[in-house]
Amino acid sequence: MLLLLFALLLKCSSLFTATAQQENITEWQTLVHEPGYCALYGICGHRADNDVLSCPINTRARPLSKAAYTKLQGVCPQLTASSGGADGRYCCTEEQIDVMRRSVCVGGWVGGVSYGGLH
Numbered sequence: 001m002l003l004l005l006f007a008l009l010l011k012c013s014s015l016f017t018a019t020a021q022q023e024n025i026t027e028w029q030t031l032v033h034e035p036g037y038c039a040l041y042g043i044c045g046h047r048a049d050n051d052v053l054s055c056p057i058n059t060r061a062r063p064l065s066k067a068a069y070t071k072l073q074g075v076c077p078q079l080t081a082s083s084g085g086a087d088g089r090y091c092c093t094e095e096q097i098d099v100m101r102r103s104v105c106v107g108g109w110v111g112g113v114s115y116g117g118l119h
Contacts, residue, residue, distance in 0.1 A: 030058045037061065038091035043099070052099050061089035068094035075101050 030039040038061055040054040047053060064072065072090065073080045075097065083090060092100075
């Protein structure tokens with residue numbers, strides 16, 4: 001039975017590989033490796049553990065709304081300072097910033113250091 005399952009998995013794997021090669025699938029690849037371009041942008045779904053999956057979109061960084069910029073500045077002031085401030089371009093959406101903010105806040109106080117979500 002185990003041998004049959006292995007053979008089936010191998011066959012499915014080879015079919016997927018052949019199909020991908022035929023269609024020349026590249027949308028998940030980061031083709032542009034230049035400053036100002038993103039490898040990931042936005043949220044496409046959720047993993048089995050309900051953690052978010054960022055979209056593999058190789059696009060130009062985009063400006064943030066004032067509300068999104070304020071949120072990002074609260075979580076990552078170093079990033080906003082080094083990326084042009086309120087007029088900068090970023091590789092995240094407001095939704096991604098909200099997720100990051102919740103994740104940072106879960107950490108709370110570690111080793112006597114307050115993390116961004118708690119101020």
